Amino acid sequence: MRALITGVCGQDGSYLADILLEKGYEVYGVYRHSSKDPFDNVRHNIGNPNFHLIQGDVTDALCLDEIIRKVDPHQVYHEADQDNVDWSFLHPAYQVDVTVKAVSNLLASVRRHCPSARVFIPCSSTMFGDAPAPQTEETPFNPRSPYACAKVAAYHLARMYRQNHGMFVCTGILYNHDSPRRNGNYLLHKICKAAARAEKLALWDVDAPISIGYAADYMRRAVDILHHTKPDDYTICDATTLSLAHAAHLAYRQVGLNCEDYFDFSVRNDRPFSSPESYSASDKLRSISTQLRAPFTVLLTMVIDKYRSNS
Numbered sequence: 001m002r003a004l005i006t007g008v009c010g011q012d013g014s015y016l017a018d019i020l021l022e023k024g025y026e027v028y029g030v031y032r033h034s035s036k037d038p039f040d041n042v043r044h045n046i047g048n049p050n051f052h053l054i055q056g057d058v059t060d061a062l063c064l065d066e067i068i069r070k071v072d073p074h075q076v077y078h079e080a081d082q083d084n085v086d087w088s089f090l091h092p093a094y095q096v097d098v099t100v101k102a103v104s105n106l107l108a109s110v111r112r113h114c115p116s117a118r119v120f121i122p123c124s125s126t127m128f129g130d131a132p133a134p135q136t137e138e139t140p141f142n143p144r145s146p147y148a149c150a151k152v153a154a155y156h157l158a159r160m161y162r163q164n165h166g167m168f169v170c171t172g173i174l175y176n177h178d179s180p181r182r183n184g185n186y187l188l189h190k191i192c193k194a195a196a197r198a199e200k201l202a203l204w205d206v207d208a209p210i211s212i213g214y215a216a217d218y219m220r221r222a223v224d225i226l227h228h229t230k231p232d233d234y235t236i237c238d239a240t241t242l243s244l245a246h247a248a249h250l251a252y253r254q255v256g257l258n259c260e261d262y263f264d265f266s267v268r269n270d271r272p273f274s275s276p277e278s279y280s281a282s283d284k285l286r287s288i289s290t291q292l293r294a295p296f297t298v299l300l301t302m303v304i305d306k307y308r309s310n311s
Contacts, residue, residue, distance in 0.1 A: 007080030134281035
């Protein structure tokens with residue numbers, strides 16, 4: 001089996017590569033040129049004869065078309081994206097290019113060169129906006145950011161290719177997931193980095209609920225989805241839901257510190273909307289996948305250890 005993964009050097013793409021290589025796949029990973037070394041998350045697979053890196057840009061239709069033509073994959077996992085919600089407010093046009101245009105390019109090329117390939121398009125729980133939790137696949141969308149709007153468009157493109165052209169295209173509506181392979185700009189990393197370095201932690205709205213799962217678990221679900229008998233849309237939520245304050249307490253406790261001594265409430269939240277409680281209670285994916293998820297404390301330890309080793 002040949003699998004093509006766009007964004008293979010990112011968190012989700014690199015975990016997918018690990019999972020598929022373990023299953024005996026031949027994996028082709030697309031990465032974008034960078035002046036910095038982008039291979040930290042996949043370095044352990046470089047040298048594996050079944051792992052192939054391809055430089056390319058998913059917003060370049062001709063480039064992506066040529067890659068798909070040459071690889072002729074059986075499965076495609078589209079993990080290349082800009083996934084920072086706050087950043088999308090600053091650059092909404094770029095968000096549309098990298099999220100919507102790229103999906104359009106990819107699906108058109110798959111239809112042209114390998115229409116029987118199975119395709120996974122990741123979407124986001126932010127598409128639900130402030131819809132009351134728990135959400136399901138039937139919950140109406142109410143996107144509140146350029147990122148979420150772009151993901152809604154990608155979702156409908158995927159469904160259109162499935163319904164109009166009979167292609168095996170699945171979407172996964174992913175809830176918040178994290179790992180040591182993500183960079184330090186995300187909430188869990190900010191908490192764990194501060195705890196590992198015994199630094200002050202700037203917090204607001206400490207009672208707000210957050211739901212975070214382990215990225216590798218989410219990618220195992222993505223693989224399960226493409227092995228199902230028919231294409232469909234699924235929420236992917238292997239998350240633990242807890243308050244922001246509780247997550248911070250757990251992180252500081254892991255390193256033997258009292259979280260209360262490190263709270264800093266002086267920072268103001270400048271986001272134009274608050275983050276609502278967000279989790280899915282759908283049983284749709286559970287009907288095809290019975291894999292266990294990693295406990296939140298295990299994820300917390302992995303991320304803290306990343307910053308302990310770097311300090």
